[in-house]
Structure formats: C-alpha cells, structure tokens
Amino acid sequence: MNTTQRSESINSFFDSFVDSTTTLKQFVVRYEKALDSRREKERREDFESRHKSRILRIGSKMEHHGALVYTKTIFNLFQDELVKSNQFIKEKVSKDGSCYEYKVSSCFDSRDSFVVRIDLSSKVGTCQCNLFEFKGILCRHILAIFHIKNVVEIPKHFILKRWTKEGNKGNGVFENKPSVEDDHEKSATARCLHVCRFINQLSSFAEKSEEQYKVIVGDLDQIFKKVLSMEEDNNSSQKQISEVNHDALENQQNHSDPPLLLNIGDPHISQTKGRKKGGRGESQNSRFKSGLEIALAHGTVKKRTCHGCGGYGHNKRSCKGKEKSTNTPTFGNTEEEV
Template identity: 30%
Template sequence: MSITQRSDSIISYFDGYINASTTLNQFFKLYEKALEIRNEKEIKADHDCINSLPVLKTPSPMEKQTSELYTRKLFTRFQEELVSTLTFMASKVDDEGEVTTYRVSKFGEDNKGHCVGFNVVDMRVSCSCHMFEFSGLVCSHVLTVFRVTNVLKLLFHYILKHWTRNAKSSVILGSHGTDLFNSYLESHTVRYYMLSHEALKLVDEGAGSLDSYNEAMASLDEATEKVVSATKSDGKFSNGHIKGESVSNGAHVNHCTDDHKGCSAEHLPKEDFDRRISELTQELECANKKCEVDHTHLLTVLKEIEEHKQQLSVQVNDIKLSMMDDF
C-alpha cells in the first residue's frame, strides 16, 4: 500500500468523526468511539459469518468445504477463483518422478498459460503465478489441476489459519485439519502413490544387507498380521470375502497346519491348492499396501505441525500488516 493509499484509508476510517476544528482532546474521545463501533461491526460480522453460510454457485465439494471454513470475504474471493476454473484447461507437459507438471491456460489463450507442478506423494503444488505465496489464497490454476486430478477437497495445508472463521482460536491443527487430511486419503490415487513411495523406501533400506532384509521381512509379517486382523474386524476382506467365511478359511488353514490328521496340503487337489495360495498371496499384497497408511498419516501430520511452527511468525506478521492496512 502506498503512502497516499494509507493516508486515504486513515481518513476514511475517521470520516464522520473528526473535522478541521476537532481539538486533540476531542480527537482521543472520538478515536475511542470509532474503535468501539469498529469492534461492534467486527462482532456482528463474526456472528453472521459463524451462523450463516454464503450461497454456493457450484456442486463442488471444495466450495461447500471452504464456505464452512473461510471468512465470508475470503470465501467470496476463493469462490471467484473456483468458478473461473470452468474456463481453464490443463494439459500434462512433464511427468518425472513424483512431480507432474501441467500447463494451465484459458480456452483459446494457450500462449498465456501458467505452469503448475503437482507432487502427488506429499500433495504439494506450486504455480508460476505465485498467488498462494503472496496472498495465502489458492489460485484458479492450481484449482484447475485439482479438478482434473480428482482432488475434491482443499488440502488443509492450503487453508491458512488467519483466513478462517476460527482465526481467533489458538488451535493451529484441529479437527478440520484431520478431517481434510482424511478426505484426500479417500482418493485411491493418493493412497496408491503414498504407499508406493513408502514401500520403495522400505525396499531400498531392506535390501542393503541380510540383517536389514530379515528385519524388514519380520516387520512386514508383523504388520500383515495386524492389518489382516483389522480387516477382519471391519466385516470383509479387501478381496470381498465375508468375514465369517474368511475366518472360517483361516481357521481351516490353521487346522491344516496344526493337525495333519484332519487335513494336509498334500491331500488338497492341486488346483485348489494353487488357488488358495493365490488368494493368500493377494491378501498379503493388499495387507502390505495398507499397513503403511497409519505410518504415513502420522509422519504427514508431524511434518505439518513443524511447518506450522515455522510459518507462525510469518502469519503473525501478515495479520499485523493486514491490521495496519485497515487503518
């Protein structure tokens, strides 16, 4: 904000309270009155913001989500960015490793596009317009990439605390953050890439030596047992078998292992034996993929907490500057 703009802002703030003949003593009294009225307006605005929701323009889950989180003023700006994505197209231009690069441009304006890099593993995006870095609001280019990659809700690390309805709360990472994180874990693509990323880490470390290999396999066996147990308690196996049927099969396998009189692998037909081995192998693969979810969840949340600590001072400065701009 320029000096002239700041001066105009201050004048408009006291407009109707002071004039050229106002004494210094009167000025301080009127200043207190102006602050009191301003506080009343803020309280009313907070009340309206908390107890009412703005009109939605699209059926987008992201629009509904942000209407419940953002202040009314910020949501209006976000809504404009979201609606404008309907005029944008995104084309994949590079796909190396974890980061996929898209070129986003308006229909018929290919020469005026912006580049958006999307890391699907840690769900981070960067746009050449740098709107989020400057204003704390996600741009329409990033939202376009989210749309074409089926990210239906705004990731919690892109919802800055001081733009939310609960900005006066001291909680940085609350229930909204957890809900948002869980929401994008519902995406099969996200889970696949996150699990693949963590699995490759385990492969690299476990293949380093015989000891690390044995340790990795032991950990996988233990994790597999826990995941299979948890899957049974949910009512069904991931391959669609009913819990009772799966438990029965599991008991049957254990019985075959412990009691050779009742059943033995040697007495099973080869086709049934091969089919059972295939089923167990598939269940094991599914269990290995799922066992990393909780671990990944915890690491991501801890990472976000550390990042919030680092950004806290920046957010405080932003709020101070915003308050100065209002004057």
C-alpha cells in the same frame, strides 16, 4: 491494497469522527468511539461469517469445504477462482513419480497461461502465477489440476489461519510459528517462503555495508555450488539440466556478477483512482467545451473588434495603433469594449 489506498482508507475511517476543530479532549473520546465502531463491525462480520450460509455457485465438495473454513470475504475470492478454474486446458508437461508438471491455459485469455508443479502424494504444489504466495488463496490453475486429479478438499497447508473463521481468535503469530522440524520438511511452499524470508533479511544487510555484502555473496555462492552438486548426485536423470545451470553459474562468475538466486515475478498491478492518462478515445479524454467556445467554433458569436483601429483580437486599451488612429470612424459591426 497498496500503501496509498491504505492511508486513504484510514483517513476516511477517522474523517467521520474527527475534524480540524476537534480538541484533544474530544479526540480521546472520539478515538474510542471510532475503535468501538470498528470492533462492532468486525463482530458483525464474524457473526455473518459463522451463521449466514454461503451461496454456492458450483455445489462441488471443494466449494463446500471453502465455505466451511473461510471467512465470507475470502470465500468469495476463493469461489471466483474456483468458478474460473473450469475454463482451462490442462497439458501434461512431465511426470516424475507422483510429481506432475502441467501447463494450464485459459480458453479465453492467451495471457492467462501458467505452469503448475504438483506432488500428488502430499498435494503440495506451486503455480507460476504466485497467487497463493501473494494473497494466500489457491489459484484457478492449481484448482483446475485438483479437479482432474480428484482432490476434493483444500489441502491443509493451503489454508492460512488468518483467512479462516477462527483467524482472529488467539495469537496466530505464535501458533503458526514455523519450526524447521515439521513444517518445512512437509510443504514445498512453506520451504520456499522460509528461504525467501531469509534471503530478504540478508539483502537488507547487504544494503548496509559493502563488507557484509561481500561475505553474504561469497557464502551464498558456496551454498549455490553445494546445492547444485547435490542435485547432480541425487538426480542422474536431470544431469544435463544441472550442467547447463552450472555453466550458467560459471558464465556469471566470469562477468564477476553475483549469482542470481531468486526468480522474482512482476507485482500485481492495482487499479489507480481517477481518470486514466491517455486513453480510450478523444471524446472521453478531452475536457468539456464551454458555451462560448462552441459558439465561436460555429461562428454564431460576432468577433469583437477594436474601437480604435477596427482590427480583430484586441481592444481599444491594448491597441498598438492607438495614437495614430484615434479618429478612425467606427464600423457598423463594431461593439463597444468596456
């Protein structure tokens, strides 16, 4: 949902309760009614989520588990991903202990090809497509890997509380409040999100003043070097790679640019309303012609001629040759202009 869609949906939500003639007193009453109807709708969806059974399309354990934990709407999205996860080719790129890296490519769409990194002992993983980071639903690529690795339930850290049937019970914000001690040490995704949040906050400070920007970039530079040297110490097998990174860092410093810390993907493209600009075909894109235009094109309507001079394309009033030729006799096919 983008911002325009959100404001439009709120507008249309209130449209049925409030209009331009509503007085302030009426507004208070109708506003309550509007909220009541929204609460009623939520209760109804709650009820359906809890008591109506889902239609399973695959019948796998994974699908059962999704039906058990997710609300109706989220389950439908999850099910779509699960069904599509069958159409992928999985190529192992690398393996390091229980950590695997796979290239997962669609049989039908060459653009739908992403790299999945996964630690099978903790079942923590990320996918290049970032669907989980954007929507909180496991993507078809990770699900495809889970399938071949016999992971038959959705791992706990991939189930967001807000998408579960219990999501609107209690105060999720405080219950889910991340603490460094437990969560971030376990889940790579949670660690990644935590750091992203930090960097986001820092970037807003950097926007405010040049001094703050310099402090932030300077310290981040230190952190970056520290982390890189840790990588080198811990991981001698990947020594070459980190040296390449180090070179890249030094190159960047030579150009006095701040080091690039975040790898930000393209946002999801949402469908806009209305007819597309440019397009599929001339016939769809051009407007409908009026009856007169069609008739003119086929030559079935007589062109109007000037009563004054007998010429085409103007009438007697706008005739330039008016004064000279007021007495010119009219022609047989001439029509009277009004």
